[in-house]
Amino acid sequence: MNLTRDQEEEVIRFTQEMIRCPGYSGEERETAAVVARQMEKLGFDKVETDRWGNVIGTIYGAKPGPTIVFDGHTDVVPIHMPDLWEHEPYGGEISDGKIWGRGASDMKGGLAACLSAAAFVGRSNIAGTILVTATVAEELVIGRGLGKILEGRKVDALMTCEPTGMNRLAVAGVGRTTVEMGVQGLVAHSSQPHLGDNAVYRAMDASQRIRKMPRRQDPFFGTDVIELVEIKSRPSPGNGCVPEYCWVLWECRLFPGETRETFLNRFYTALKDFDGAEKVTLKIGRVAVDCYTGERLDYEDFLKAWVTPPEEPFRKLVEKALHQIGIQVEPVIFRGCTNASVSAGDMGIPSLIYGPGNLDLAHKPNEYVEIEELLLSVKAYGRMIELTEQYG
Numbered sequence: 563m564n565l566t567r568d569q570e571e572e573v574i575r576f577t578q579e580m581i582r583c584p585g586y587s588g589e590e591r592e593t594a595a596v597v598a599r600q601m602e603k604l605g606f607d608k609v610e611t612d613r614w615g616n617v618i619g620t621i622y623g624a625k626p627g628p629t630i631v632f633d634g635h636t637d638v639v640p641i642h643m644p645d646l647w648e649h650e651p652y653g654g655e656i657s658d659g660k661i662w663g664r665g666a667s668d669m670k671g672g673l674a675a676c677l678s679a680a681a682f683v684g685r686s687n688i689a690g691t692i693l694v695t696a697t698v699a700e701e702l703v704i705g706r707g708l709g710k711i712l713e714g715r716k717v718d719a720l721m722t723c724e725p726t727g728m729n730r731l732a733v734a735g736v737g738r739t740t741v742e743m744g745v746q747g748l749v750a751h752s753s754q755p756h757l758g759d760n761a762v763y764r765a766m767d768a769s770q771r772i773r774k775m776p777r778r779q780d781p782f783f784g785t786d787v788i789e790l791v792e793i794k795s796r797p798s799p800g801n802g803c804v805p806e807y808c809w810v811l812w813e814c815r816l817f818p819g820e821t822r823e824t825f826l827n828r829f830y831t832a833l834k835d836f837d838g839a840e841k842v843t844l845k846i847g848r849v850a851v852d853c854y855t856g857e858r859l860d861y862e863d864f865l866k867a868w869v870t871p872p873e874e875p876f877r878k879l880v881e882k883a884l885h886q887i888g889i890q891v892e893p894v895i896f897r898g899c900t901n902a903s904v905s906a907g908d909m910g911i912p913s914l915i916y917g918p919g920n921l922d923l924a925h926k927p928n929e930y931v932e933i934e935e936l937l938l939s940v941k942a943y944g945r946m947i948e949l950t951e952q953y954g
């Protein structure tokens with residue numbers, strides 16, 4: 563599929579239009595409306611906005627075939643240091659062959675590209691059904707917005723168009739979870755600590771055990787991560803008191819095969835024979851967001867790792883499509899969690915990550931997407947869609 567000049571201009575214009583809608587997680591109303599309008603303008607067969615504010619566009623191919631999802635999230639992270647931006651963060655300005663602004667790489671560029679590709683490939687060249695999903699709140703509750711779309715639908719494979727650059731295809735993703743440790747003590751006046759039981763000391767000792775517990779090694783994934791990221795104690799302020807309670811948060815990156823139970827068991831094993839173990843509780847953390855529609859997404863903060871192996875039909879199709887248009891890709895692991903953590907990790911749908919932009923630019927000042935890469939990605943998605951006939 564080659565893009566006409568008008569099509570190229572439309573992809574660029576639409577990317578700019580989305581960048582000009584700020585919208586943190588839970589505030590994607592404007593972006594979602596722009597996406598829905600664009601799907602209607604480009605002739606999608608069906609355009610729906612669901613209870614959570616996700617937009618789902620459907621294109622029915624002329625021939626029978628698989629149902630393939632192309633996905634992108636509509637939310638962006640806030641601007642933390644506006645002074646460091648050399649271009650207006652929500653301006654969508656073009657200079658040096660790049661479109662600048664929050665979300666250019668992560669991931670309004672990828673969303674614009676896959677939506678455009680689905681519309682530009684003629685229906686006579688599509689076997690099966692193409693869904694383009696523009697999902698809410700990925701930056702806060704990774705994949706849970708997408709999960710609402712996928713529940714109850716029969717989907718064969720999914721591409722999430724997060725930034726990998728054109729020469730990397732993410733075929734696997736690490737999992738993640740948070741573990742909350744609660745440690746009980748006994749409050750007393752700090753001048754007489756022997757009358758109390760210092761919960762922070764106990765939390766420190768328990769944390770040392772967890773810090774020293776063995777990490778898992780994997781030839782493909784490397785070493786798993788279990789890192790203490792936050793400590794709070796009660797009462798606070800603590801003047802005059804031996805703390806009665808301490809809360810410790812661990813953030814962890816997981817390998818395939820790890821479940822809530824196996825993972826928490828590693829913590830319990832580390833605390834075996836620990837003096838005061840009965841005063842320590844462990845649980846998986848939670849994530850939640852109030853959607854712009856008023857609905858709430860509230861989940862355990864646990865996402866499994868996933869792998870889409872070389873023989874999987876969608877991976878073969880994608881690799882073939884990229885090869886045919888002269889793009890060499892290296893299969894890689896995506897180190898952050900994405901919507902694929904839910905589609906593949908939770909729901910077992912073969913998933914991949916491929917998209918224009920650079921993950922190193924995500925969440926940082928001066929985010930951009932190269933126009934050449936943006937347009938090449940439209941061509942790449944287009945070729946994947948044209949190959950649906952050969953799926954399986």
Ligand SMILES: [Zn+2]
Pocket residue numbers: 635668669700724
């Ligand atoms: Zn993203």
